[in-house]
Amino acid sequence: MQTDGSARLGPVASVAVRTFEARRAGTDNETRYANPMAQYEEELQDGQFYDPDAEYEPDPEYAATLAPDAARQRRERVGPTGRPLPYFPIPGPLTDHGPAKIIAMCNQKGGVGKTTSTINLGAALAEYGRRVLLVDFDPQGALSVGLGVNPMELDVTVYNLLMERGLSADEVLLKTAVPGMDLLPSNIDLSAAEVQLVSEVARESSLQRALKPLLPDYDYVIIDCQPSLGLLTVNALTAAHQVIVPLECEFFALRGVALLTETIEKVRERLNPELELDGILATMYDSRTVHSREVLARVVEAFDDHVFHTVIGRTVRFPETTVAGEPITTYASNSVGAAAYRQLAREVLARCHAE
């Protein structure tokens, strides 16, 4: 079964498959003795895995790479991606705002950290004085829930903004508890848009049209996409300047990424020549498992400089923040998770300035 998987995944993932199989079979002696986790995995029954979600103290080596001046503390510090960690300066204040850069947070695979990254990157950018608009573009409304909004109680959402010409964005916009960060919420109504838009003229640019009047007021707009490559996601890609693709550091991370990059390529050719794949963001990384490190190494091998230096570690703090309805930067301001998204914000800002 795993061999089938590796054939489909191509050469990049097949290396990971082989080493993963070898470790599980206990035939890879080097890993077996060097890695206490291998022994732990052997003790588990077939089909069971080590549960990295269990609370643990953050790995000090990983945590140290997230300090704002990590790259300066020690010359040539290597980051989790195995490349030298650049210094991402703390951005200075802005005197005026806009026009906004639009980022689509996109991966058709579910549960990879799109919504978590939208909320927390947005909140970290807002902490650095940027005006941020988050767009919930998933009918499940997880982004809205994550910011403490009950989607079922909303009369107007991003759906109305798409479908009703003449409706002003101000009627839909909600302020969040984070100063400088607003939300265009959504709920299940948005699922109808996918069908209704099909018969519209310029159906792929409905979101772009709806966002246009808002751009002068913000520095960043981040669109949280649903886990599919349907018309809503194509709308998000048509509106965006950049795409961030969160990838969970697990075995099948690269599965489906080729289809996603193909879609991005098609949108760039036919609808939005400005669109760039800004970066692959590794999420749910557990530096203590060989598996996580292996997957991350394969991702860097495949996407090279497109992979963000910032890597988001796995911690139970993230699911907790959803329940609390606030970003990790306020819920657990001093946590490693908050530090990771602040570093991501600095990296995103540094990339923008480098252009």
Ligand SMILES: Nc1ncnc2c1ncn2[C@@H]1O[C@H](COP(=O)(O)OP(=O)(O)OP(=O)(O)O)[C@@H](O)[C@H]1O
């Ligand atoms: N770094 C992390 N460590 C641990 N758990 C995380 C992390 N990031 C996200 N999670 C949890 O994983 C789950 C999925 O995350 P999230 O909702 O952000 O993914 P998604 O890609 O938006 O999912 P969907 O495709 O369903 O919209 C959530 O319960 C979230 O709290």
Ligand SMILES: [Mg+2]
């Ligand atoms: Mg989501």
